[in-house]
Amino acid sequence: MTELVAQDRIEDAIACYRAVLVRHPGLSAVHAAIGALLRRQGHHEQALRALERAHSLLPNEPSLRTCLAVVLQEMGRIDEAAAQFRQAIAMAPDEPAHYLGLVRLQTLTADDPALTALRKLATQASRFDASRRASLHFALGKALTDTGKPQEGFSHFLRANALRRASLSYDEPAVLGAxxxxxxxxxxxxxxxxxxxxxxxxxxxxxxxxxxxxxxxxxxxxxxxxxxxxxxxxxxxxxxxxxxxxxxxxxxxxxxxxxxxxxxxxxxxxxxxxxxxxxxxxxxxxxxxxxxxxxxxxxxxxxxxxxxxxxxxxxxxxxxxxxxxxxxxxxxxxxxxxxxxxxxxxxxxxxxxxxxxxxxxxxxxxxxxxxxxxxxxxxxxxxxxxxxxxxxxxxxxxxxxxxxxxxxxxxxxxxxxxxxxxxxxxxxxxxxxxxxxxxxxxxxxxxx
CATH class of the missing domain: 3.40.50.300 (P-loop containing nucleotide triphosphate hydrolases)
Incomplete structure (x- = not known):
């Protein structure tokens, strides 16, 4: 199926996944894969149903909550999407990406438990890889700016962007020259x-x-x-x-x-x-x-x-x-x-x-x-x-x-x-x- 997706043969890939489900209908990962491909095609209602089925089969998997959140937010169901991100945080409170998804959708208040948890994670940032540290700092930058502390927030944006830039091979002369x-x-x-x-x-x-x-x-x-x-x-x-x-x-x-x-x-x-x-x-x-x-x-x-x-x-x-x-x-x-x-x-x-x-x-x-x-x-x-x-x-x-x-x-x-x-x-x-x-x-x- 991966090869079909690489060739942009999305319909064929979905058909193959559905053939698998005929024999093994309880495979959560296959339902989730179908949901991801349907979202890619723009069929968000169908994608949501596939992901909800995946979640029902594996209710304690936080990544499925975030997949649901992404589809819901793109459909304009912002409050429902934010609730899914909060559920993912409850399941995996040490994952910075869940907080980043939440703060992109909601303005946190100073007493929001999510902000308290983010601040605590920041004291442990050294245990994360560069990608997760960047997500942590982007999330804190947004949350602190929203709560009236833009200078402190900007310091986190500086750290987040430096981490992301270090992982890239951006060729500025080529881009500007073109x-x-x-x-x-x-x-x-x-x-x-x-x-x-x-x-x-x-x-x-x-x-x-x-x-x-x-x-x-x-x-x-x-x-x-x-x-x-x-x-x-x-x-x-x-x-x-x-x-x-x-x-x-x-x-x-x-x-x-x-x-x-x-x-x-x-x-x-x-x-x-x-x-x-x-x-x-x-x-x-x-x-x-x-x-x-x-x-x-x-x-x-x-x-x-x-x-x-x-x-x-x-x-x-x-x-x-x-x-x-x-x-x-x-x-x-x-x-x-x-x-x-x-x-x-x-x-x-x-x-x-x-x-x-x-x-x-x-x-x-x-x-x-x-x-x-x-x-x-x-x-x-x-x-x-x-x-x-x-x-x-x-x-x-x-x-x-x-x-x-x-x-x-x-x-x-x-x-x-x-x-x-x-x-x-x-x-x-x-x-x-x-x-x-x-x-x-x-x-x-x-x-x-």
Whole structure:
């Protein structure tokens, strides 16, 4: 089954696991494996049932509690998810990951037993490996910040990030150099040559920018419209381009289009549309969504390709105060964002990303990209929600203002926040002193 999963043959893997259950229905691990694969496919209701069956067979296994918590939180059942994390803590009070899951969902109070237990674990941190120590410090950083002790919390974030950074082989020159080369190849002249080419579909919407910049909120607003579907942070565009490169080597070039025919470009555009539509597993209508939102934020590097393949695609750039953005990134143990674990690297990445976005805004016709500032959105939600919806070519629908009532699956780090009405407490968040922030400020070019 592992090989099938590696080949992305998820349906076949599930079928094999179910065949095992026909003969051995009491295998908790097999039910759990099916649940994990169903979650991966976006079938959260089915995943929940499989995991509940696994839990019923092995009720004292804390890892099953955390699996249930993850599915529940993505479904928007935040209180139930938090309860599962607390049950996992009760079963395995020495596991830092359980506390980290809890504090990402709930604001602890100073007298919460979970915070007391976290503080006790911190005195024993030397007995944990680096990964578990990092989880412990991330959890304490969040909990202490929530209880009004941000300076103490930041000291734990520093330790947590240092532990994570030491385990990575992040190649900063390669990453920043690749961003610089994009603007060298996709010049204004090259972009102008794309006129009158590309797929006619207006279905794709791309939200780009930095993590923690309000992108999940924007997607949730759009996904609350009855004609739009939010696919989340999906690798669909990157997967499509990898497959295109396998078929046609010209796609491997930094500027591939001179070596590609219009038919080859249209085939790639159509492949993406087919893939992204298959992700709309819970779309309730017989006709496909008018718009499908892809919130993979680093697609800002592919804006030139997006414009060439789908001239009518909408591109929304979410922006937030640079220091607030970077400090928020620094507080979260992202799985795949290696640039976020060092303040200097984080600042330099942010600076290069903004330079590339400035290039796109200069190279493309005015109003091609809609910039949405998080601070503006929070201060005047009705105005900016209507602006977003109008840019996407949709008629206004008041459901877009009730985004927190939308029960769609959300998998990002903001999954708890978008289940509540809009709040302003994240504006102008607490900041350490300038000396502590020096690496970040220098990385940003002293921006912000």
């Amino acid at each position: 961003m610089r080369r994009i603007s060298q190849h996709f010049t204004a002249g090259a972009m102008a040559a794309f006129v009158q080419t590309g797929h006619p579909s207006a279905q794709p919407v791309f939200i780009v920018g930095m993590p923690r910049s309000g992108s999940t909120l924007v997607e949730q607003i759009l996904a609350s419209h009855p004609e739009a579907y939010g696919a989340g942070e999906v690798s669909t565009l990157a997967d499509t381009l990898k497959e295109a490169a396998r078929r046609c080597p010209a796609w491997k070039a930094p500027m591939p289009f001179p070596g590609l025919s219009e038919a080859e470009c249209l085939a790639t555009a159509e492949d993406y549309l087919s893939r992204i539509n298959r992700l709309a597993v819970d779309w309730p209508h017989p006709e496909p969504p008018r718009l499908i939102v892809n919130k993979m934020l680093d697609n800002f590097a592919h804006i030139g390709i997006i414009r060439r393949l789908w001239p009518k695609a909408r591109i929304i750039h979410t922006v937030r105060d640079p220091i607030d953005t970077c400090l928020s990134c620094f507080s979260i143990p992202f799985d795949h964002l290696e640039f976020t674990f060092d303040l200097g690297e984080l600042g330099r990445y942010y600076r290069q990303y903004r330079a590339l976005m400035a290039h796109w805004e200069q190279a493309l016709p005015p109003e091609t990209i809609l910039t949405v500032r998080y601070e503006d959105l929070v201060q005047n939600l009705p105005h900016h929600a209507q602006r977003i919806v109008a840019y996407c070519g949709l008629p206004w629908n008041p459901d877009c203002l009730k985004f927190h009532e939308n029960r769609r699956v959300v998998r990002t780090s903001s999954l708890a926040q978008v289940r509540t009405p809009l709040y302003r407490s994240a504006l102008h968040r607490w900041r350490p002193d300038n000396e502590s922030l020096r690496p970040l400020l220098e990385g940003l070019g002293r921006a912000g």
